[in-house]
Amino acid sequence: MYSAITTSIENALLLITINRPDKMNALNKTVLDELNAAVDEIYTNPAVKSAIITGAGAKAFVAGADISEFQGLKHQEGIALAQKGQDIFKKIENSPKPIVAAVNGFALGGGCELAMACHFRIAADNARFGQPEVNLGLIPGYGGTQRLTQLIGKGRAIEYMITGNMIDANTALQFGLVNYVVPQEELLNKAKSILELVNTKAPLAVGRCIKAANAVFDHTKDGFSEEVKLFGECFATEDMVEGTSAFLEKRKPNFTGK
Incomplete structure (x- = not known):
């Protein structure tokens, strides 16, 4: 190829x-x-x-x-x-x-x-x-x-x-x-x-960590506002529900990237 x-x-x-x-x-x-x-x-x-x-x-x-x-x-x-x-x-x-x-x-x-x-x-x-x-x-x-x-x-x-x-x-x-x-x-x-x-972590959260860090150097964005937006988006994911449930149930999370 x-x-x-x-x-x-x-x-x-x-x-x-x-x-x-x-x-x-x-x-x-x-x-x-x-x-x-x-x-x-x-x-x-x-x-x-x-x-x-x-x-x-x-x-x-x-x-x-x-x-x-x-x-x-x-x-x-x-x-x-x-x-x-x-x-x-x-x-x-x-x-x-x-x-x-x-x-x-x-x-x-x-x-x-x-x-x-x-x-x-x-x-x-x-x-x-x-x-x-x-x-x-x-x-x-x-x-x-x-x-x-x-x-x-x-x-x-x-x-x-x-x-x-x-x-x-x-x-x-x-x-x-x-x-x-x-x-x-x-x-x-x-x-x-x-x-x-x-690779064992929540993929959507990993991607949002990268996006938020990149916003520090993006003069078109306010990094703190970008963080608030991305943090909120995590609450709309199945991985956030799984991660918090696993923590409270004292088990390993099974993240699916959704």
Whole structure:
């Protein structure tokens, strides 16, 4: 089905692997199109409750965009390229099912932007993050200027964007860019263990937690009002009735996502 990524489903968890190890898993048009299709599956496939995005091999998550595709592009084509990347990454960010980045090496440029679009990140101890676009006479275009600032703060974000320097895994943990740093051989198991726990929770409530948290950074919304609305919506779900009943009856809930 895919030529530049691979996908597999196990225990309601969709594993998406960017599969261009000879190119350090660089994002080209094919990768973006196939990633977009895989994210659509997360939204629409009822057999999927959560997802992991990672890279093939031991060196790179995604080492950046495929720069060979940038040559010859003009002003309007650059705008279209950035808009395409942003649209796909916003779809990841707004997914009602959690998507975790398992960062197994270099996450630079578009790769860092992809990781930051995920709901949170787990890094292998060899992971490196960065937005080095300034070295190409460019700036991040797939949301990096916004999400890096949200995640590590304005001063740090500007420093790393204008120097092009990389952030190692332990510094990323200190900055709050990643939730955990683990040995590479434990990376996928760590991500899976968290999502297997999440998959036992009420799916509609999980999605609303994501939506409410995203509202913090949406200037068209009042986050507190959004929380009130989403909290109220939970009371119209069968899962809320099941969850509260199970709590009072001292048993495990059986959530159905309704």
